[in-house]
Amino acid sequence: MPNYTLTYFDIDGGRGDPIRLAFHIAGIPLDDRRIGFEQFAQLKPTLPFGVIPVLEIDGQPVTQSNAILRYIGKQADLYPTDPVQALYCDEAMDALEDTTHFVVQTFGLEGEALKTARENLAKGKLKAYLAGLEDLLQRGGGEYFADGRLTVADLKVFVQTRSLRAGNLEHLPADLVDTAAPKLVEHMQRIANDPRVAGYYSQRA
Incomplete structure (x- = not known):
């Protein structure tokens, strides 16, 4: 199984929480990397598109919260096949x-x-x-x-x-x-x- 790290703000909400919930429901381990707004400002130049959430899959970053949700949703049986x-x-x-x-x-x-x-x-x-x-x-x-x-x-x-x-x-x-x-x-x-x-x-x- 790949290693997953999610980088998002340290809040229970926003674009990050649905992803965290999906991982939890799937029972897939997730390194939930929660950062503050000052950390984000420092990280921003290094991030793809300068945005979060970012999901790293074995160190490879991917962005776009809906794309990430579909990816984990398919593994968690939380996304329709029809x-x-x-x-x-x-x-x-x-x-x-x-x-x-x-x-x-x-x-x-x-x-x-x-x-x-x-x-x-x-x-x-x-x-x-x-x-x-x-x-x-x-x-x-x-x-x-x-x-x-x-x-x-x-x-x-x-x-x-x-x-x-x-x-x-x-x-x-x-x-x-x-x-x-x-x-x-x-x-x-x-x-x-x-x-x-x-x-x-x-x-x-």
């Missing part, structure tokens, strides 16, 4: 990347500029994407996004919903998901109660 269900899984994950990109664009803003940008995001694109994700969930049967079972798409949406509801992002209301897409909150609770996911966070605690 082409249409795989498409549904990918659609949800790519939509999440859009929402993450919208939020990241507000990083670095301050004062009124930050307040205005976040409030507009909450009323506009972010609200629309959350509602769209809820529609994708309903298309999948209402419990999971694809294949009628837990996939990497569920892990990714779960982590994002959990993060938004934590209220850690200034000027983004903690009840945004509750009001814009309440079915996503039910989904988050369902995934949180999955023994494999609960076991990961229990271990983290």
Whole structure:
């Protein structure tokens, strides 16, 4: 079995946590290399595309969180084999990347500029994407996004919903998901109660 090292921020969220969860569920050992923002600034010039997460497979780095999720998802039986269900899984994950990109664009803003940008995001694109994700969930049967079972798409949406509801992002209301897409909150609770996911966070605690 290859040796795996994941480099990502020392947070329980973002693009790194779904990957960590998938490795945990797969039962595959992972060197979870958690770094701070100052370390990232130092490492950035040496990283492929200057971004994280980076997964090293026997020392060979690969990037792009969705590509990494599909890779480990296939090994963990968390990715559909049916082409249409795989498409549904990918659609949800790519939509999440859009929402993450919208939020990241507000990083670095301050004062009124930050307040205005976040409030507009909450009323506009972010609200629309959350509602769209809820529609994708309903298309999948209402419990999971694809294949009628837990996939990497569920892990990714779960982590994002959990993060938004934590209220850690200034000027983004903690009840945004509750009001814009309440079915996503039910989904988050369902995934949180999955023994494999609960076991990961229990271990983290």
